[in-house]
Amino acid sequence: MSDQSPQPDTEKRPPNNNLLFAVGVLIIIACVAGYILLSPEEKPQPIVEQTIDEPVMPEYQAPEPQEVAEPETLPEPEVVQRPEQRQVEPEPEVAPLPTLNESDTVVVASIDDYLSDQAMSLLITDDVIRRGVVFIDNLAKGKVAAKHAPVERPEESFSVIEGDILTVDPNSYERYTPYVKIFTSMSAAQIVRLYDEYKPLINDAYAEIGYQGDAFNQTLEEAIELLLDTPEPKGDMPLLRDSVTYQYAYSEWERLPAAQKQLLRMGPENMKKVKAVLRNVKAELEKQ
Template sequence: MIDTRREPTFSPSRPVEPRKRRRSSSTTAPILVALLAVAAAVAGWFWMTREVPVVRTPPTVSEPQAEPETAAAAQPPALVPAPAEAMVKAEDVRGALMQLLGRDAVLQFLETTDFPRKAVATLDNLGREHAPVSAWPVLPAPGRFLVAASGSSQVIATENAMRYWPFVAFVNSIDAAQAVELYRRMYPVLQQAYRDLGFGDRSLHQRVFQVIDVLLATPDPAQPPKITLTEVKGPIPSAQPWTRYQYDDARLERLTAGQKMLLRMGPDNRKALKLKLEEFRQQLLQASAAPSRQ
């Protein structure tokens, strides 16, 4: 389905100009923010346009699912740890975000309550079948998902992309090198949040690479994808019928949640975010050591 109301793997729980970037490493945005800015662009803004209330309860943990085949890849390089004195504590995350992005931008786009847990849950779910909106560390945007007629079929309306561009521009304004530097400084907090979600000793850093590669592998259809509103039989009509669209092309319907979200945003926005993801990936490689032998 393009959008789903199924029970999630993790059930938790307008545009502004970003502040001019400072060059101090203490004011950089973490790579999770960058990835989740991408995620916000492809989910927080591209998916949560159905006016769903923000759920502010913390995530509950279920048994982690097996990795999708699309996420399988060679083991990525290990992250080079930041000096102990440079590490960012959990209570300092909100301030670090506001220092770089500006208070208005953070309040406009992000849900900073329990941000590390929501961030890593969302990141992980982008590479899975479902990415529950209740876990997103981003705030919902007004409006709804738009469709258009194409002969006897329906397609994703090109007008959707116009609403999403301001946030794509926001993502592109993030300095990738600075983002990775703060990611290194925040990593112990993020890894602990990943562990608390039930992933044990699995490496969040490896998962970051896996999810980036999954998103970069998103296909680029030559035409807007055709979609169908699935029928739900029963005496009570759906209050939110727009949540039941699925792709007519079975190959697209089998994509991960993150890939489906990227399809919804339109080709120009998708291209811009893929280029930014490539930039983040290169910076991550530069901040990493040789592949771990563990």
């Protein structure tokens, strides 16, 4: 006999698959019931797996061309030619005028710029402005102030032609020709320019003989008018002998002021030249 008692036979049961299936069904029913009982806000959202894609750049589209209004055609600007800049030379400094007593050197030098050496030899260079002022003041009154004449006296003497009628020798007129050349060698503008340059000294000299202000202007114009009014003979000039002097045979000539008779002694041709300059000087003075 054997010492081992026989083992009871154990019944082997197959796996309870039905039971597992039942448990699974219960779990699913519980989950479904819980989902239904939740409020809409509390309902869990399904988890969706998101994938991050690279950003896609929008496709570039060129803008449609727009019509551009043609610009208004403007006239071309006018080109202005600018004049060349010229260098302006500074005006020379004008030296102050000397005193009347010291003016001879300066005045004579100014006149010498216009006259020839021959003409300058006839000019009296002593007290030039005073002489001229007194001489012209007397001319305006019809007188000849021989002692204050601005030029030397002619060296040739007065001559006549003796015949049936005593007349002036035409050669006698020639002694005044150099003096007329002095007067006509300067233009009216030059004469007036000298007058304006030394006008302050002229007024000083005129004040010395009793006139005031700018009175010499009027005196100068009166002297010019008187000489321009001198009659112009058209033929011989008959004379009468009076002791050692001569008189004009025509009474209207003899009654003329001494200043006009002096102009007659220069002769018809010289008189015309002097009058022409006087008219031009008068016109220049009237422009001022």
